[in-house]
Amino acid sequence: MKRRAFVALPAVALAAGQLPASPAAGAPPAGLSAGTFEGPSVVTGNMPVFAEQLKAELDFPLAWTGRGSFPAWQRRARAKFRELLLQPEDRTAFDVEIIDEQPRDGYRQRQVLFNVTRHSRVRALMLVPDGPGPHPAALLLHDHGSKFDIGKEKLIEPWYDETRLASARAWIETLFSARFLGNTLVERGYAVLAVDSLGWGDRGGLTYEGQQALASNLYNMGSSLAGLLAYEDMRAAALLAALPEVDSRRIAAIGFSMGGYRAWQVAALSRHIAATVSVCWMTGLKEMMVTGNNTLRGGSAFHMLHPGLAQFLDIPDVASIAAPRPMMVFNGELDKLFSVEGVEVAYRKMRAVWESQRAGDRLTTKLWTGLGHTFNAEMQDEAFAFLDRWLARP
Structure with missing residues (x-):
């Protein structure tokens, strides 16, 4: 031996x-x-010491290069993104049930039940304008905010629960200039729908500390928290398109913060979305993954983390799958969640895609001077005028 x-x-x-x-x-x-x-010390600030090497290796090979067939690129990029959601196709009937309907001045407010997936039947809020339809519509996508007691109620005024109403009013006073976005939009002639994501409102029970465990448990069962969130938004868009009150060719996705991420994400995944307004969630990936950024804490990042996606596409590359459909993207100059550098990198990438399709007029990007993480009345007015331009008339 x-x-x-x-x-x-x-x-x-x-x-x-x-x-x-x-x-x-x-x-x-x-x-x-x-x-x-x-x-x-191989880990500092929740990042490996070789983080810069990892970022340098990301070349996003599936990004649009400006060469070849754009529709063929869209199909490839969308298919890869769809694969990485880790969600099987679900053709469960929506089986919509209106459980409460009340008249308001110029519109009707509803509580509806529907099957968002084969596993989950959820309660949603819907506002429908009076008068003959079909109407343009908006899928409203709520934010994260580490506030789980309300989800859909952050966007549509809850008339059925005084506790949630008080919580929602405090929220919109802080972030939305005391406006409920859904109620404002229905007064402009849009049917609107808002649904709780897993962990919020009626589907509550989530805590900030519990997010990582929820995500890892879904991974262990062959699923994905971010993928489920994205797929449920796709299903909600499909539901809107199927409703008789809605013009299926005129559906917008609108969201702030995590809802802003969800808005361009569902536009990339679903052909039902005709226009998009995304507020306070856009950046280049490499510029986001820097010391001190909120993403490095984990937690809420799991709702927007698709394992393996960065090997193929940057964040603005994903949003660009929705081109050349109209899209408005706002960020605040003073938003601590996203650096100005990261926002500008993303805007340049997106601009190149829309302009390559001779659709530069359909993309609006704006970095609001002096504003942080907010969707105030001035921003809303500009966003809703953008939607009116593209969707108000058939």
């Missing part, structure tokens, strides 16, 4: 991952060149 010769203690220590004393702080051990040994 062969005997193995063991080297001196310093090498053994290296094999065990222990760093022997170094003559100078930060200097590599003797015999090792810089960059070959990580040392004891």
Whole structure:
């Protein structure tokens, strides 16, 4: 039997991952060149010490290059994104049931039940203008905000629950200039629909600390939290398109913060979305993954994390799958969640795609000077005028 010769203690220590004393702080051990040994602090700020190398390797090979057939690229990019949702096709009948309908001044307010997937029957809120339809419509997508007691109620005034009404009013006073977006839109002639995502409102029980466990448990069962969120939004868009009160050719997706992410995401995935307004969620991926960014904390990031997607597409590349349909993207200059650099990188990428399709007039991007993470009345007025331009008339 062969005997193995063991080297001196310093090498053994290296094999065990222990760093022997170094003559100078930060200097590599003797015999090792810089960059070959990580040392004891291989994770800093929730990032691996080789994070920059990982980011440098991301070249987003499935991004639109401006060459070849754009529709063929859309099909490839959408198919890859759809695959990474980890959600099987679900053709469960919606089986819509109106459980409450009340007249308001110029419109009707409804509570409806429908099967958002084969596993979940949910309660949604809908507002429908009076008068003959079919009407243009808006799928309203609620934010995260680490506020789980309300979801759909952040967007449509709840008339059925005083506790939720008080919570919702406080929320919109902080972020939306005291306006319920859905109630404002129905007064402009749009039918609107809002649904709770898993963990919010009627589907509650989620906490900030519980998000990572929920996500990992779904991963363990072959599913994905972000993928489920995206697929449910696709189903909600399909439901709107199937309703007799709605013009299926004139449906918008509208959202703020995580809802803004969801808005361009569902536009990329669903052909039912004819126009999009996304507020306060757009950036380049590499520019987002920097020390101090909220994404590095984990938690809420899992609602927007599709494993493996970054090997193919950057964030604005995904949104660009929706081109050349009309899209408006707003960000705030002072928004601490997204750097100006990241926003500008994303806007440039998206602009190149829309202009390559001679549709530059259909894309509006704006970095609002002096504003942070908000969707105030001035922004809303500009956004709703954008929708009127593209959707108000058949």
